[in-house]
Amino acid sequence: MKKSDLLEPIAGNGLLHRRLFLKSSVAAMGAAGLQFITAKVATAAPLEVPAWMQIPGTGMSGYGARSRHEEHIQRSFGSLPGTVGVGSSKTPLEHLEGIITPGALHFERHHNGIPDIAPLEHQLLIHGLVDRPLTFDLESLTRYPLVSHIHFLECSGNSGANNAPKPPQLPASSIHGLVSCSEWTGVPLAVLLDEAGVQSEGSWILAEGSDAAAMSRSIPMAKVRDDAIVAIYQNGEHLRPANGYPMRLFLPGWEGNMSVKWLRRIQVTSGPTMTKDETSKYSDLMPDGRSKLFTFPMEVKSLITSPSGTNAMQGTGLYQVSGIAWSGLGRIRRVEVSADDGRTWAEAALTDPVLPRAFTRFRLPWRWDGGPAVLQSRAIDETGAVQPTRTVLLGERGANYRYHYNAIQSWAVSETGEVSNVYS
Amino acid sequence: MKKSDLLEPIAGNGLLHRRLFLKSSVAAMGAAGLQFITAKVATAAPLEVPAWMQIPGTGMSGYGARSRHEEHIQRSFGSLPGTVGVGSSKTPLEHLEGIITPGALHFERHHNGIPDIAPLEHQLLIHGLVDRPLTFDLESLTRYPLVSHIHFLECSGNSGANNAPKPPQLPASSIHGLVSCSEWTGVPLAVLLDEAGVQSEGSWILAEGSDAAAMSRSIPMAKVRDDAIVAIYQNGEHLRPANGYPMRLFLPGWEGNMSVKWLRRIQVTSGPTMTKDETSKYSDLMPDGRSKLFTFPMEVKSLITSPSGTNAMQGTGLYQVSGIAWSGLGRIRRVEVSADDGRTWAEAALTDPVLPRAFTRFRLPWRWDGGPAVLQSRAIDETGAVQPTRTVLLGERGANYRYHYNAIQSWAVSETGEVSNVYS
Numbered sequence: 001m002k003k004s005d006l007l008e009p010i011a012g013n014g015l016l017h018r019r020l021f022l023k024s025s026v027a028a029m030g031a032a033g034l035q036f037i038t039a040k041v042a043t044a045a046p047l048e049v050p051a052w053m054q055i056p057g058t059g060m061s062g063y064g065a066r067s068r069h070e071e072h073i074q075r076s077f078g079s080l081p082g083t084v085g086v087g088s089s090k091t092p093l094e095h096l097e098g099i100i101t102p103g104a105l106h107f108e109r110h111h112n113g114i115p116d117i118a119p120l121e122h123q124l125l126i127h128g129l130v131d132r133p134l135t136f137d138l139e140s141l142t143r144y145p146l147v148s149h150i151h152f153l154e155c156s157g158n159s160g161a162n163n164a165p166k167p168p169q170l171p172a173s174s175i176h177g178l179v180s181c182s183e184w185t186g187v188p189l190a191v192l193l194d195e196a197g198v199q200s201e202g203s204w205i206l207a208e209g210s211d212a213a214a215m216s217r218s219i220p221m222a223k224v225r226d227d228a229i230v231a232i233y234q235n236g237e238h239l240r241p242a243n244g245y246p247m248r249l250f251l252p253g254w255e256g257n258m259s260v261k262w263l264r265r266i267q268v269t270s271g272p273t274m275t276k277d278e279t280s281k282y283s284d285l286m287p288d289g290r291s292k293l294f295t296f297p298m299e300v301k302s303l304i305t306s307p308s309g310t311n312a313m314q315g316t317g318l319y320q321v322s323g324i325a326w327s328g329l330g331r332i333r334r335v336e337v338s339a340d341d342g343r344t345w346a347e348a349a350l351t352d353p354v355l356p357r358a359f360t361r362f363r364l365p366w367r368w369d370g371g372p373a374v375l376q377s378r379a380i381d382e383t384g385a386v387q388p389t390r391t392v393l394l395g396e397r398g399a400n401y402r403y404h405y406n407a408i409q410s411w412a413v414s415e416t417g418e419v420s421n422v423y424s
Numbered sequence: 425m426k427k428s429d430l431l432e433p434i435a436g437n438g439l440l441h442r443r444l445f446l447k448s449s450v451a452a453m454g455a456a457g458l459q460f461i462t463a464k465v466a467t468a469a470p471l472e473v474p475a476w477m478q479i480p481g482t483g484m485s486g487y488g489a490r491s492r493h494e495e496h497i498q499r500s501f502g503s504l505p506g507t508v509g510v511g512s513s514k515t516p517l518e519h520l521e522g523i524i525t526p527g528a529l530h531f532e533r534h535h536n537g538i539p540d541i542a543p544l545e546h547q548l549l550i551h552g553l554v555d556r557p558l559t560f561d562l563e564s565l566t567r568y569p570l571v572s573h574i575h576f577l578e579c580s581g582n583s584g585a586n587n588a589p590k591p592p593q594l595p596a597s598s599i600h601g602l603v604s605c606s607e608w609t610g611v612p613l614a615v616l617l618d619e620a621g622v623q624s625e626g627s628w629i630l631a632e633g634s635d636a637a638a639m640s641r642s643i644p645m646a647k648v649r650d651d652a653i654v655a656i657y658q659n660g661e662h663l664r665p666a667n668g669y670p671m672r673l674f675l676p677g678w679e680g681n682m683s684v685k686w687l688r689r690i691q692v693t694s695g696p697t698m699t700k701d702e703t704s705k706y707s708d709l710m711p712d713g714r715s716k717l718f719t720f721p722m723e724v725k726s727l728i729t730s731p732s733g734t735n736a737m738q739g740t741g742l743y744q745v746s747g748i749a750w751s752g753l754g755r756i757r758r759v760e761v762s763a764d765d766g767r768t769w770a771e772a773a774l775t776d777p778v779l780p781r782a783f784t785r786f787r788l789p790w791r792w793d794g795g796p797a798v799l800q801s802r803a804i805d806e807t808g809a810v811q812p813t814r815t816v817l818l819g820e821r822g823a824n825y826r827y828h829y830n831a832i833q834s835w836a837v838s839e840t841g842e843v844s845n846v847y848s
Contacts, residue, residue: 050545052635053638054636058508059537060502061532062500062513063498063529064499064527064665065664066661069542070661073661074486075485076486077483079484085481088484096660102527102659102661105660110481110483112481113480114482115477115481119491121474123471143741143744145789146744148521148522148523148775149775150777182524183523183524185522210476210477211481212476212479233522235524236525237519237520237526238491238494240489240491241490242484245491245494246491314563320568353574
């Protein structure tokens with residue numbers, strides 16, 4: 001690429017080549033006399049010694065806290081009317097960067113609140129179609145081989161707000177914040193089942209939580225054998241109560257509530273149990289009036305987090321479009337970005353590591369010239385699946401299909417710099 | 425591997441092959457009538473409904489907290505006598521799993537406490553041998569291209585307690601806890617320097633912090649051009665005050681205090697500045713009385729975290745040896761474990777992802793028969809560097825070399841199951 005081409009758009013409305021983000025490109029621009037970003041950069045005056053350098057700072061602590069200037073960054077939440085702990089809280093995606101979600105900001109979805117479990121009393125029972133029913137406490141579980149993986153977790157109801165006839169004018173997290181990404185460490189469930197000895201007709205399991213809803217789901221044995229774990233650590237430390245302390249099921253890439261929290265019971269069965277949680281909820285009503293059950297994987301999806309809904313641009317000039325992509329079917333292969341409502345697309349840079357069933361961060365330089373624009377991202381995973389448009393998705397599913405919304409998100413940028421949610 | 429060989433030791437004192445941890449091996453054991461771990465596993469009685477399932481749980485929250493049963497897991501710390509914030513706090517490594525360290529438990533090392541920085545007032549000045557001195561505030565920095573990487577950070581004084589003539593009897597974290605691993609997101613410093621235009625004689629930089637110690641270090645330009653970033657996010661959220669809020673330098677793989685926190689000034693220079701922080705401290709006294717300056721990379725190292733110092737074994741039987749390995753020079757290629765004081769070694773299983781200059785988690789099955797044992801781990805990185813024994817390391821360096829201790833850690837297991845620190 002020639003130096004003079006570095007600032008030439010490669011797609012409509014000012015999207016630039018991802019190579020502009022290479023250090024060598026920036027140096028080449030400097031050599032060509034081009035300035036990268038002019039906003040907020042000025043000739044330096046000598047620095048004054050600020051007040052905080054003139055006194056000793058505070059000391060060490062046993063368990064650290066955020067800056068008081070960051071405490072406004074919170075999950076957004078609300079309980080359902082008339083209940084204590086039924087509902088969800090959402091990760092503030094537009095305030096985060098990279099791929100790891102801090103434990104304190106991981107989304108929540110509870111069906112009857114967070115149980116106050118005494119870890120030494122909690123037990124996991126494995127029974128049903130097994131040779132030897134077994135119980136495990138926390139200490140015995142940690143004697144089994146542990147595995148660790150970075151994976152996203154997404155509620156199947158995530159992004160459902162975009163099913164509404166008019167696009168909700170909300171921050172990105174209020175629409176899409178029922179997804180987070182952590183390092184999960186636990187014991188492969190297959191190891192525990194092999195200890196118990198699964199009988200030949202054992203083709204499904206029932207997983208039950210130790211919360212006041214006894215949340216329970218059916219899971220086919222093939223998934224259990226593939227990559228299910230009983231998780232006991234999240235991002236290095238023990239699970240937090242809101243995420244299943246002291247142990248939870250974790251099913252990489254599958255709809256969130258199947259990863260049953262506060263796991264207390266695994267029953268090996270010869271078929272699905274048809275629990276209240278997979279029939280009254282977490283099933284999808286199709287246009288012909290029938291329900292679609294057992295739509296397990298969360299499919300390929302992406303989201304621009306910056307700029308995003310209710311943000312405002314800080315004047316014209318060079319920006320970076322930053323977002324996350326994920327797929328329950330494997331790795332993200334490619335993310336494309338459009339600034340002209342999907343007419344032209346530019347390939348975004350993916351940040352290593354690109355891991356299966358994990359957030360992948362993508363970024364692309366964009367020169368906003370002050371005109372109206374519609375920003376979109378479109379992810380493609382390693383199976384070749386392409387994130388659909390909203391029109392295509394809703395066309396196939398009809399008006400009553402609530403879960404598994406994975407359509408392309410469109411953010412309109414107005415001439416005055418406001419960012420809003422639009423249906424493209 | 426034959427089923428009957430699965431429980432045969434492959435190295436002295438009961439170390440088993442890492443393939444035992446494969447799910448297929450466990451199934452094979454079950455088929456052969458072998459039980460994997462017998463401790464704490466019993467025939468199941470019907471589960472009672474615990475008290476916490478009989479009442480609705482607590483609701484959602486904006487910023488989550490740990491379980492009250494986990495609050496005893498804290499960093500260990502102490503200020504130096506007569507000071508407020510000079511000293512360090514250490515990550516409780518033996519309580520963590522996987523490779524990510526939660527922000528609240530990242531180690532601290534402060535030279536005059538944590539400054540209370542107003543983020544909107546903070547500025548970064550780039551000056552010295554540049555064409556255009558520039559200042560950046562937090563908002564303007566986020567307009568530049570961000571990169572994200574998972575990297576360890578280690579204080580060069582880490583593990584110095586093992587320089588003492590007698591092995592300290594402390595938890596692993598009190599000896600080795602000045603190391604942590606996070607996802608860091610920031611702007612490549614090379615991009616910012618290119619904006620300022622580095623002059624031909626600019627071959628080093630000086631980096632200065634905005635704390636009351638004005639902590640400052642010299643860094644060669646080659647490292648800056650390679651992978652230095654100005655970090656603004658850690659594990660997804662903005663840096664915490666103890667880790668440099670609102671911005672810090674981050675130099676992957678190099679000794680911790682060069683990654684200057686609360687970064688306020690980068691001066692491009694023609695050589696090292698010889699600051700107080702790189703001459704009075706962070707230099708190593710050699711046997712001939714001269715000082716070794718500028719020993720930047722933290723070299724290949726590993727540590728068994730479970731079992732580890734002051735732990736006690738829970739009876740004989742199958743355990744997993746679990747630990748972390750890291751190298752400032754690149755990826756970990758291999759970790760070996762010995763249970764017989766280094767006479768024989770078995771290769772450990774490495775957990776993906778194995779990333780450059782990041783923690784790599786290793787694990788290996790071990791059948792403890794109740795006899796005395798000495799557990800060690802030995803890491804080899806992709807440059808071929810092998811972690812040295814303590815005898816070799818101290819033999820080369822003499823008695824006054826304080827920093828960059830990376831020798832093999834030996835944990836003795838007594839016949840009664842106590843785990844202690846020994847010099848092998």
